[in-house]
Amino acid sequence: MIRTGKVMLAAVCALAVLTACSEGGRVKQPDEGEGGAGDNSGYTIAMITHETPGDSFWDTVRAGAEQAAKNTGIDLKYSNDPDAGKQAVLIQNAVDSRVDGIATTLVTPDALAGSVKAAADAGIPLVGLNAGIDDYQRLGAQMFFGSDETVAGTAAGERIAAEGAKHPLCVIHQAGSVSLEARCAGVASKLPGTENLQVNGADDAAVVSTLQAKLAQDDSIDYVVGLSAPIALDAIKALDASGSDAKLAAFDLNQATAQAIQDGSLEFAVDQQPYMQGFMAVTSLYLNLKNGNDLGGGEAVLTGPSFVDGDNIDQILPFVQNGTR
Structure with a gap:
């Protein structure tokens, strides 16, 4: 497993996942007999992501958030839009409805800055997850749960370089995503011959045809790096x-990519444990609202990255199939 100097998952595994957000939110006095996980807290938390419809990655994030909400008696309001302006509107809507807490991805930080500030001005605790590790503090989010995408990309680049690759193709499926750009930049830091290719991740058929044309036109491409599980599956079709003869690596897992690792059509995936991201984001807001708990001094809580490959897929696959990894 890849390790970094930031606060690691091991430091918070026992659900002591709290946020540096003691200001804001509504302090609710516990009812008689109320306490601990499984109580009926009465809080409403909004989770807002940049999910593209059909991307199974977000099913896992949402499953983690829903389990945390079930454990703590939270009314979870989930919404999503891959358009940065529309995601900002969703955050503002949550602020206007006076939810108790907000968990949001920050994949397009500048576009979301105004609505994140509105949450802070309204006294609503807000945490970031999945995307925006380099910007969450600047925007005013009190905590972040996810992977350092530059570290993840660099680790993938090191592994690909060790296999002798010279010209990877890094496939960016959402324009303007700081997370995807950081992944490709990390790969390129170890492989200067890396080439980025922009595709429309909302149209799988277009992704396949664009990749197929590029691979047919340039036989020097020796590795394809798909930055999501669905894009990696599109790349398998394009390669065929x-x-x-290019090899394939992926970021993130779903059941199909896990099976592809097992059957050898995908070399490895870089996992960030999305279930944990959703679970810990909601749990941290609950603990802050209920107990005023803080953790980490503003440092991000890392849920990855780690490699999933032929050596460990048999151990991990059951959890992927269960929707928790």
């Missing part, structure tokens, strides 16, 4: 259709 083009006749390319």
Whole structure:
């Protein structure tokens, strides 16, 4: 497993996941007999992501958030939009409805800055998850749960370089995403021959045809790096259709990519444990609202990255199939 100097998952595994957000939110006095996980807290928390419809990654994030909400008696309001402006509107809507807490991805930080500030001005605790590790403090989010995408990309680049690759193709499926750009930049830091390719991640058929044409046109491409599980599955189709000998790596897991690792059509995936991101974001807000708990001094809580490959897929696959990894 890849380790970094930031606050690691091991430091918070026992659900002592709290946020540096003692200001804001509504202090609710516990009812008689109320306490601990499983109580009916009465809090409402909004989770807002940049999910593209059909991307199974977000099913896992949401499953973690829903389990945390069930454990703590929270009314979870989930919404999503891949358009940065529309995601900002969703955050503002949550602020206007006076939810008790907000968990949001920060993949397009500048576009979301105004609505995040509105939450702070309204005294609503807000945490970031999944995307925006380099910007969450600047925007005013009290905590972040996710992976350092530059570290993840660099680790992937090191592994690909060790296999002798010279010209990876890094496939960016959402324009303007700081997370995806950081992943590719990390790969390129170890492989200067890395080439980025922009595709429309909302259209799988277009992704396959664009990749197929690129691979057929340039036989020097020796590795394809898909930055999501669905894009990696599109890349498998494109590699087969083009006749390319390039190898394939992916970021993130779903059941199909886990099976692809097991059958050898995908070399490895870089996992960030999305279930944990959703679970800990909601749990941290609950603990802050209920107990005023803080943790980490503003440092991000890392849920990854780690490699999933042929050596450990048999141990991890059951959890992927269960929707918790």
